[in-house]
Amino acid sequence: MQSQPRFDAYQGPAHLQQQGAVKALYQALMQPQPRLSSDTLLQARDFLDEQLQHSSSLECELPEDPQNLMNWVRDGSVRTTDAYAQYLADRRQGEPRRYFHNRAHALYFLRHVAPTKMVDGAWLYGVLQQWQQPALRPLVRTYLEELGDGVPAQNHVVLYQLLLSSNDCDELGDIEDRFYHQGTLQLALGQLAADYLPEVLGYNLGYEQLPLHLLITCYELAELGIDPYYFQLHVTIDNSGTGHAQKAVQAVLANLPVVGDTQEFYRRVSRGYQLNDLGVSSTQVINEFNLDEQVVQMLERKANVAGMVHSDYCRIEGRTVNQWLSEPGQIPAFLAALQTRGWIRRDQAPENSRFWHLVQGTGAPMFGVFSGYEQQLLHDWIAGSQAPEPKRYRRHPQLATDPSLQEADTAESAALAKELNALPEPQKQARLIELMAPATHFTPAGLHATRQFQAYLR
Known part of the structure; x- marks a missing residue:
């Protein structure tokens, strides 16, 4: 889906409006099947019903006649590829990256879309119970392909886990509740598919279209030295010729009732399609990134757990490090003091900053304190405009399958x-x-x- 979500947070029943409740429901729905409680499923139904009320109020771009869906999908694919061709032309003319200002920005994106990517395909899980029905075979086939047909090197969740861990950004404890919205929707649809099949069909139809942001993401991740394979895989399998986009249309048409209220069925399909517009979109995640804010927030989290473990022999602007870190809200002033005293030299290579040598390298006094992602935040914040351009990622054919995925x-x-x-x-x-x-x-x-x-x- 290329459109921007119109609801940034869940507005459902009171027991799910509390801070962290959507993430809690997500985690409850991610329990192995025997551990799923009836209470969790009731909460999932409440959540889904409320979201469907929201989606019903949105303008729907689907064609009025479902028989026109395939042409609609192909037209959308042409618009996307034309827009991507223009993007490439702009880049050749010297335009900067459209999405990611630096590597830290890209890793921020990977982390904040992780709650959705880690349940890739979940909305289709419920159709497995009806795998013998020919009309549902396109959906069953799509779900199995999301699972890589059982091959680790093709399983989408395995691939995303590897992408996060290889960039040392797989610690997701600080990810806010609102970023779990789409993942929770997908899990709820998957568990309740028997009662919400038209909505599942519609959601699948929307999710399996080829969006422009996917193509640009692939291109810019590779520019920043990050393996784009997970995203490239979706470019190939979501095509409108033989891929998931085509299967999505086939599934809608195959399940339209011959006898009964076809119009009502298709209305429910449309309502499910609009669920894709709820929550925080990929492009919103990208646009929300602010490097200064992320550095401050990261250091504040560090201060909360290690604010009094530093020695007192070193004073910055008359205060010990422990004193700086013990008071909430002091991180911006502390960073300013470090710059005043020359510990941090902004807009220079980080190696020129004494502070950088405290946190990076095996012999650094604070070795292991900062994850790879957190070090990247600090690196790009210090370097600023002087950050070197990473070497473009090239996947060697012989290394296309990571040995750890065998x-x-x-x-x-x-x-x-x-x-x-x-x-x-x-x-x-x-x-x-x-x-x-x-x-x-x-x-x-x-x-x-x-x-x-x-x-x-x-």
């Missing part, structure tokens, strides 16, 4: 194989589907279950 014969997989062999066929199917849930499909057992489930679709 499937191993784990004890967990072996135990699952033994368990499945002892189950009658109906229970075996149920167990496989259980393990292919959003909370577990990326684990060794979930990947094994996905590969086993493939046999039913042949």
Whole structure:
């Protein structure tokens, strides 16, 4: 979806309006299937119903006649590729990056969209229960492809986990509640698909379109030395010719009722489609980044847990480091004092700043205190306009599959194989589907279950 969300925060029932409640629901829905409580599912239904009320009030861009959906999808794809061609032409003429000012900005984006990316495809989970229905096969097929057909190197969540960890930005504890909005929507749809199938069809139709921001993200991540493969994979599989965008249209048309209220069914599809416009979009995440603010917030979090562990022999502007860090709201003044005393030299190579040598390198006094992401924030903040351009990322063909993603014969997989062999066929199917849930499909057992489930679709 390319349009901007019109609701930045959940406005549902009172028990879900509390600070952190959406994130809490997200985490509850990410429990393995046997641990999901009826109370969690009731909360998910409340959340989803409230969001559908919001989406019903939005103007919908879908064609009035569902038979025109494929042409609509292809027209949208042409507009996107034309806009991307213009973007590339602008860049060739010397225009700067449109999205990411520096590497820290890109890593901020990767972290803040992670709650959505880590449940990629979750809205389709519920259709597995009806995998034998031909009309739902396009959705089942799409879900399995989101799971990489059980191959770790193609499983979308595994790939995103690797992307975060390889850039040392996989600690997400400080991510605010509102960034969990879309992920919670996807998890709720996946758990309640039996009652919300038209909405699932509509949401899937919107989510599987090729947006301009995806193409630009791929290009600019590579420029900043960050592997764009996760995003490139979505460019290829979401195409309108043979990919998920086409399957999304096929699924809508195949499930339109022959007998009954077709108009009402399609209205519900449209309402589900509009759910894509709720929450915080990718482009909003990008536009909200402010390097000064992120540095201050990061150091304030550090001060909260380590504000009194520094020695008192060093004084900055007459105050010890412990004194600076012990009082809330002092980080901006502390940073200013460090610059006044020459500990930080802005708009120069960070290596020229004494402070940088305290935090970076194996022999640094504060080695291990700052994650790779936090060091990147400090690096780009100090360097400013003098930040060197990273080397463009090039994926070597021989290294296209990370060795860590090779499937191993784990004890967990072996135990699952033994368990499945002892189950009658109906229970075996149920167990496989259980393990292919959003909370577990990326684990060794979930990947094994996905590969086993493939046999039913042949």
